[in-house]
Amino acid sequence: MAARAGVVVVGGGAAGMFAAIRAAALAPGLRVTVLEKGRDLLQKVSISGGGRCNVTHDCRDPRELVKFYPRGSRELRGMFSRFAAQDTIDWFAARGVCLKTEPDGRMFPTTDDSATVVGCLLQAAQAAGVEILTRRPVRAARRTEYGFMVDLAEGTSLVADRLLIASGGMRGGGEREVVESLGHTIVEPVPSLFSFHIDDPRLSGLAGLAVPETALRVSGMKDLASSGPVLVTHWGLSGPGILKLSAWGARRLAACNYEFTLEIDWLPALPAAGVTDALAAGRRNQPRKQVATAACVxxxxxxxxxxxxxxxxxxxxxxxxxxxxxxxxxxxxxxASRFAVAGKTLNKDEFVTCGGVPLDEVDLRRMQSRRVPGLFFAGEVLDIDGLTGGFNLQAAWTGGWIAGEGLAGTAD
Ligand SMILES: Cc1cc2nc3c(=O)[nH]c(=O)nc-3n(C[C@H](O)[C@H](O)[C@H](O)COP(=O)(O)OP(=O)(O)OC[C@H]3O[C@@H](n4cnc5c(N)ncnc54)[C@H](O)[C@@H]3O)c2cc1C
Incomplete structure (x- = not known):
């Protein structure tokens, strides 16, 4: 026997909760139910940013903000004109959560504790009357003549007038099956934001060593390059510069099975001629010292x-x-140090998925499916992903905000 529900949101993460709050606030009296498969809501927000939650990035110009998204950059332009970083900052501030900016632009709650963000969202959901059902994995959903039938793994079903899929990146936890059951296709998911596995005597035993500025490129992939800090790990290389490269190259690096040659310029501020000069100065200024122990740069x-x-x-x-x-x-x-990369390291599961529901199957003005009326998508389930720095959560807030309007029917 199916129980009736107005609007159903699949996934109690950042996008789903933001959409549910927005829909319920816009349409008082509308029944908004969040179905979350896990024990707790907002689990990823809770562990995000090393437990501090990097809520967004201090980039107030939407035209600049889109540049941080390897997938979805063009499509996000319109979405960010509706809800972007400044709106996120204001939304949380209006609910008592002030954000602060770190020197690299990342924004965190002043408490440096993700619990502040989680608590704020839970409180807002409660105030808006959002109904929350945890430990409710959705198995499949389909459009029927009277709306949607949402099948739970436990064997029961819910009926919904409108349905939002905000089930996050596709990591093999049933997210894919739900999307496919609704008749959508999927851009094959591959990880983004990963570290490189390198076994090389130049790096062994140096774990923890950081170089603040480097320029990186992948040999043979002309435009695949990045810059930034690099960190030596026990397995190879990580740090913002590497993660950035992994994001821009997510699909191409997957295609070569993560086996490629990485080229590192350890001194990007110095042109090649400057390095020649520095080596000549080394010879001139410290002729009797050993090269290995008396650096010239x-x-x-x-x-x-x-x-x-x-x-x-x-x-x-x-x-x-x-x-x-x-x-x-x-x-x-x-x-131009050359390193043979042989695989990737998904550090503490701290990655996002490149791939998901193709953007041309969704009307992003409302986050509504072009295939199934009344069906909406938001968050990482879509083929949108950003660099590290608060960009992925920003995309989740933005998509959730717009989808919330669609769910409430105020944009009809
Ligand atoms: C360790 C880690 C740290 C991160 N740190 C940051 C950061 O500091 N800043 C930043 O911008 N980004 C960060 N990210 C990325 C960011 O957290 C995600 O991009 C963002 O949470 C995506 O939000 P979402 O709501 O789309 O998906 P999610 O947060 O993944 O939420 C999806 C929810 O749907 C539920 N679900 C899935 N399938 C079903 C189903 N069939 N039935 C019911 N429920 C289902 C899941 O259990 C989950 O709770 C981090 C990611 C990780 C993994």
Missing amino acids: DLPRRLWERLVAAAGVPAERTWTELRREETRALGEQLK
Whole structure:
């Protein structure tokens, strides 16, 4: 026997909760039910940003904001003109959650605690009268003559006039089946925002070492490049510069099975001629010192030692003894170190999915399906994803906000 429900939201994450709150606030009296398969709502918000929740990014111009999305950049333009970073900041501030900006632009609650954000959303949902049902995995849904029939794994069903799918990135937890049961296709999901697996003597034993500025590119993939800090891990390389590269190259790197050559410029502020000059100055200024222990550029000491060794410079070689081919090889290590990447590392599950419901199947002015009337999508379930820095949650807030209007019927 099916129980009746006005609007049903599948997924109690950032997008689903934001949409439910918006719909319920816009249409008092409308029954809005969130079905969440997990024990708790907003689990990802809770662990996001290392438990501090990087809510959004301090980028107030929507035309600039779209540049941080490898997938969905063009389509987000219109969506951000309706609800963007400033609106997120204002929304939370109006409910007592003030955000602060870190030097790199990431915005966190002043409490540095994601519980503040989760608590705010739960309170807003309660105030708006949103009905929450946890531990309710949805198995499938279909359009019927009187709306939607939403089938729960437990064997019961709900009837909905309108349905929002906000089930997050497709990670093999039943999200795909629900989307397909409704007649939508899926752009094959692959991970974005991952670290690179590299087994190389230049990096072994250096875990924890960080280089604040690098330029990175993938050999043979002309326009695949990024820049930023790099962190050596136990398995290879990570850090913002690497994550950025993984995001822009998510699909191409998946296609080559994550086996490729990474080229690192460890001194991007210095042109090649500047490095030649620095090496000449090393020879001039410290002729009797060993090259391996007396660096001539600003790099972490242990990394310098490894690059010197990789250039074939013997440990006892002094600057004055440095041979021409060794100087050339050292310059190459500094400006274009080549590393064989053999796989990816999904660090603590901290990745997003590239892929999902194709954007041309959705009318993004309302987040409504072009295939099934009354069906809406928001959040990571769509083929939209951003870089690290608060951009993915921003896309979830934006999509949720717009879908909430569609669910409430105020945009009809
Ligand atoms: C560890 C980690 C840290 C992150 N940190 C940040 C950050 O600081 N800033 C940032 O911008 N982004 C961050 N992200 C990315 C960001 O959290 C996500 O992009 C965002 O949460 C997506 O929101 P969503 O509502 O679309 O999906 P989700 O938050 O994944 O929510 C989807 C919900 O749907 C539920 N669900 C799925 N299938 C079903 C079903 N069949 N039936 C019922 N319920 C279902 C899931 O249990 C889940 O609760 C992080 C991601 C991870 C993994």
